[in-house]
Amino acid sequence: MIEESASPPDYGLEQPLAPRRTRLEEFWLLFRQNRLAIMGLIIFILFFCIAFTGLLLTSGSDPVFDPSLVRLQEKLRAPFSKPHLETLRPNEIPTLGIYLLGTDDLGRDVFSRMLQGAWVSLTVGFVAVGISVIIGIFMGGIAGYFGQRHIRLDQVLVTCLLSAGAALVFFNQAKWGAVLLVLGHAYIFYLLLMRLIAVRKIPPKRFELLHLDTISIDTLIMRLVDIMLCFPSFFLILTVVALLPASIYNIMIVIGLTSWMGTTRFVRAEFLSLREQDFVAAARALGVDNFRIIFRHMMPNAIAPVLVSATIGIATAILTEAGLSFLGFGVPPPHATWGNILSDGKNFIFDAPWLTFVPGFSILVVVLAFNLFGEGLRDVLNPKLRERH
């Protein structure tokens, strides 16, 4: 038997043997090898800076670049052309001294409009993906962690009762609706009370029917995902946007609400395997509660595929927003977005090709950059794919 001395002999163990590399450094070393992804990252940072400065320079009562300043006498000027200074009032002279990207059919400076539109694209991309990731993580987490639990018949009935009550109130049958709502809430209150009082959950025989299991939580959530995926999402968005008042926030929310399914599937799949890991059992044995296990112990382990799909999701959201604006369902007109610049320019595609080329090319580059960056992330974060490079 090898005896272990109380204080270990000093073999210079106080010094770590190998130079420590943090996860970030290791990550960066791997990521650096993928040139396309680096290019994506550079364009991503550039786009972020442009959008942010664009917001600062084009907003306010007296912006440096005024995207909505109409100069009818200067319409459809080509890129890099000099303004006819004699026809312009002093406040109408473009800030740069030239029309960097030309002007549109109302003589508005396309460069200013592109700057304004960049911020729209950026916020739509990030907020929509933020919404979809939050929903996706929440749904996927529940499906993966609590998926095996069943929804009882009484819970289904109470849900029906409450929604029927709400519907009745909505359709001006307030009296009956209120009765149903009160009944539903009374039952929920009763259940909570029983949980506080009773230690063991043994249903009395006569109520056994009410405690029948209907479907598992996993089935409920994942079939909902399947249903949502069945809709061609662009047309779903079109329908919803047609019903809602046109505003940038509605677009963000609608895109977010129709794109969470992929994240849900990723998170659920990760959670199904993580749930069986020993460190989760160990955390439970330490007395960690479910909420903390899900969000502190399991989520950081499951975040890699979510991050990748979110990056690519931003590209998709930007594209969707541009598509909606192009069709005229997007952000309402005086505000410029890349989609409606493109849409306005399509009527003059032969006379003023820059009106379509500039926003179209910008969308292409940004979407491509996000996709390349996302794929680079995936290659680094997923060790199984690393050998390919």
Next chain:
Amino acid sequence: MNHQNTLLSVNNLKVYFRSDDTLARAVDGVSYEIRREETVCLVGESGCGKTVSALSILGLIPQPPGEIAGGSILFNGQELLGLGDEDLQKIRGNQIAMVFQEPLTSLNPVFTIGDQIGEAINIHENIAEAEVNARCIQLLTDVGIPSPAERMSAYPHELSGGQRQRVMIAMALACNPDLVIADEPTTALDVTVQSQILKLLRSIQKERAMSILYITHDLGVVANIADRVYVMYAGVIAEQGSTENIFRQSQHPYTQGLLASLPTRSKRGQRLHSIPGTVPSAAYKPPGCPFHPRCPHAITRCREEYPGMCDYGGGHLARCPVMFKNDQWCK
């Protein structure tokens, strides 16, 4: 028996696992008790219900498919079965802690070990950050990790298997529990590291005056560490007694078979003994004594009637009336 001295007593515990058409009786009426400052070993082959009985103490059996079909688990006089999750969470880690079999996967790969030990303290005690850190470093020192202050910021993958198991032990000790359940903590480690860990457990147990429930299939470990031993077979206790009783005067044919299977110096050059047959599956147990198909001493009555515990005195009991050589069939 001094009941003041009993820390944990498991009485007639039954844990079943239900699948579509079968009922696996993983633990089928197990009773054992652990006294204060005592190391108890639970020995048995894979699948005999050792781990399941330990997990049910902490309420960690997934339900469904598992179900606690009966029995009671008294800890410090408090019934643990049927406690709600919130109440159990206060006991887990705080009064009963567990060390798992696989040190390689039992630590969360994305957190530093300082974070993980600190969390064990933070969950149960409300103390300042600096104090938590100081205690983590003290714990790491106690379990023999070199340069503990620097190791606080190390990730699990930077440690060796033995070190990780030491970290797991440190986490288990974080709140000074009364009972540590060690579920085969040395099985995944090599023999030298195993003896270090056992030595560590023994010294910590003396220092902190706690009890250990040590689950293993390794009789060598049992001889090394146990005060008392319970031998489990097919979901029931086959024999129980002090380590001396079990190793010198074993009465159950199963225990005798296990001991005969150990390689010893006197058996050099001979074939090792093995118990014929395999462990019955928890779903299809033979009627009567579960060991009778493999037992060299089985009589007809063994096939029909479930044997009771026979008392050999001094806390030494064995579930084999045939070997008791007393005409009565023990109850």
